[in-house]
Amino acid sequence: MKTRLLNRDTPRKLANRVRDNLGKRVNTLSEIRSRHELPFNGGKGGRMIDGTALDGFPEYIAKQEAVLIGTVENGQLESDAAYYVHSRGEIALGEYDQSEDRFIPKQTVELGSSVMSDTVRALLESGVEVTLSPIGEALSDAVRLSEDDLLGKKQAHVYALREIHGYSRGETATILNVSPSTVDTQLYNARDRKNSAESFVDTLDQIVSDMN
Numbered sequence: 001m002k003t004r005l006l007n008r009d010t011p012r013k014l015a016n017r018v019r020d021n022l023g024k025r026v027n028t029l030s031e032i033r034s035r036h037e038l039p040f041n042g043g044k045g046g047r048m049i050d051g052t053a054l055d056g057f058p059e060y061i062a063k064q065e066a067v068l069i070g071t072v073e074n075g076q077l078e079s080d081a082a083y084y085v086h087s088r089g090e091i092a093l094g095e096y097d098q099s100e101d102r103f104i105p106k107q108t109v110e111l112g113s114s115v116m117s118d119t120v121r122a123l124l125e126s127g128v129e130v131t132l133s134p135i136g137e138a139l140s141d142a143v144r145l146s147e148d149d150l151l152g153k154k155q156a157h158v159y160a161l162r163e164i165h166g167y168s169r170g171e172t173a174t175i176l177n178v179s180p181s182t183v184d185t186q187l188y189n190a191r192d193r194k195n196s197a198e199s200f201v202d203t204l205d206q207i208v209s210d211m212n
Helices: 010-034 116-124 134-147 153-164 169-176 180-211
Strands: 066-073 079-085 090-097 102-108 130-132
Touching (some): 066 116, 079 102, 079 116, 116 134, 153 180
Antiparallel strands (some): 066 079
């Protein structure tokens, strides 16, 4: 039986490749965080969802469980509001009736997924001109975190809203239509995965250094 001798450089090259791949994912998280200068940590403070954003549209309409994702140019003088409606699991474009505090959908966007960050990505890639709300921006950042496989999609939602964009525990639960305890669990898991990834990169750095 022949024994295959490994090239002496193979372990080093493998360690470098794994380190570079995982390092890029960790750097994605750091880069996203660096773009947002929060005066508080982990949602302890002022970001609220009971106000308005963009063209005066409310960020959240409680009776419809509708979350403002952004506005979309409709070719006229005014823009359409883009709301993610939890009961429908989709983004709808339409008007806001201030007298009744109600969103009136005119059309839905074919997105192929009910996951909030997936719908935001699909909207941005649909070819229309979109201006994201603060919540929409957070969910767009969640797309990048989950695409790099550093975090699962639900973990990415919570991490982006809480840790990066500063929404509180209760606000995050409202935006995602989940319980506060679910927010706690997803945030704990996200932090654990992030810390494990960073620790693993540090370990690989030491291994590669020892090989040199």
